[in-house]
Amino acid sequence: MGVRVLGVDPGSRATGWALVVADGNRYHLEDSGVVRPRGGEREQRLADLYRAMGEVVAACAPDCAAVESSFSGRNPKSGLALAECRGVILAALGCNDLAVTSYTPAEIKSAIVGNGRAEKQQIGYMVVKLLKLASPPPADAADAMAAALTHVHLGRWRTTR
Numbered sequence: 001m002g003v004r005v006l007g008v009d010p011g012s013r014a015t016g017w018a019l020v021v022a023d024g025n026r027y028h029l030e031d032s033g034v035v036r037p038r039g040g041e042r043e044q045r046l047a048d049l050y051r052a053m054g055e056v057v058a059a060c061a062p063d064c065a066a067v068e069s070s071f072s073g074r075n076p077k078s079g080l081a082l083a084e085c086r087g088v089i090l091a092a093l094g095c096n097d098l099a100v101t102s103y104t105p106a107e108i109k110s111a112i113v114g115n116g117r118a119e120k121q122q123i124g125y126m127v128v129k130l131l132k133l134a135s136p137p138p139a140d141a142a143d144a145m146a147a148a149l150t151h152v153h154l155g156r157w158r159t160t161r
Contacts, residue, residue, distance in 0.1 A: 004030070006062035006098070007148025008053075009140050010070070010089050012081040013037075015049060016140030019060045020131075020148035027152050029131045031060060032141040042081075046088045053092035065093050066151035068143065069102040103150050108143075111150040 002023030009016040018032035035056070037048035067090065070083050093100050106116035112130070113122045124142045127133070130149060137145065 004062045005148040005151050006065040007144040008067045009143035010086040014140045016144035018144040022152040034140045050088045050092050057096045065098045065100045066147040108146050108150045111153050112146045
């Protein structure tokens with residue numbers, strides 16, 4: 001059956017998610033998508049994100065999750081918005097009893113491309129190759145796939161279910 005790893009790439013406008021199933025050295029993408037909270041007040045967008053991540057967990061039944069950690073950018077306001085989204089995602093995963101492992105962008109790039117300073121296009125290219133996809137996925141979903149693959153490649157099978 002394998003281990004079902006939910007990868008998540010938090011974002012204030014778009015949050016990518018991907019379910020990768022790993023069985024030994026073999027793995028495949030089972031499902032993926034992008035959550036785009038409705039417009040409106042910040043509280044409403046965060047509530048939408050929370051509900052949507054709960055629905056993803058219910059539909060995918062993952063064993064564990066790998067979430068990209070926030071990095072501090074140049075703009076404190078956008079950094080705060082990203083941190084709020086990440087907190088909501090962690091709460092949604094925690095409410096579903098999932099063990100979560102966080103990976104920095106550099107850790108993910110290093111695990112997928114072999115270079116911690118890889119460009120987004122390189123991540124997308126490697127995700128397509130590693131998962132044998134017919135076409136490139138949306139960037140946010142590709143980043144979520146990369147987070148899940150990092151978890152698989154590093155063999156960190158922490159689960160609580």
